[in-house]
Amino acid sequence: MNGLQAYQRVNTQTSITDADPHKLIQLLYAGALERINMAKNRMQAKDYAAKGKLINKAIEIIGGLRTFLDLEKGGELSLRLEALYEYMESALLEASVKNDPEKLEEVANLLRSVKEGWDGIRDEVVQQRQAV
Template sequence: MNAAHQYQQVSTQTSIVDADPHKLIQLLLDGALQRMAMAKNRITAADFEAKNNLINKSIEIVAGLRGFLDFEKGGEVAANLEALYDYIERRLFEANVKNSLEILDECSRLIRSVKEGWDGIRQEVIEKKLV
């Protein structure tokens, strides 16, 4: 198990080093989703310390996503994303306090929706870099 975890860390670190800004956002969205799923498992297993750490990490990731927003270039989209990320952070905090699988599911759905949109523009981003 330890070797698999180490491989995953090295793989993740390599992905981050090689990532362009668009890819980095994809990795952060993936990381938030993974930690929320793991937190759900920890709630089910009554491992509340690990659940707390995972949800706190999810909150940190979402806060990081907020930090990447460019309101000058992003305009209304950036403002809407900031409001959504703020909502998700507050809901994650509530999920942590209440050990709520339902709230974690809601937050996961919202992040997944953002990720689908972000993934959908990936090819456009790549094509702009080639021009």
């Protein structure tokens, strides 16, 4: 499943047909963070079925982010991101099994860090696209 399909599957409320690839990845990060926060709330409310569904959706989104990686062009950065995404997926599974809100927060913090970096290059990407 590609990143666009993953996002559409988990977030049908947001229109993404006009989103450029950079914006789509921003939406994926935001969607994963939203699902993790919601899962933490469901975990605290002891609504384990909803928690599991939300964590699974976050894992699907992170899987979608992995599909955007270009390991040939991206070099070491892409390889490191792939490993980080793989770790996040594993940590989310562990958080779900152990009902561990701290593990959810760890993944959320990692995602926020990557998202901040991605958001920071947004203006540069837009300027490059306009120059083409």
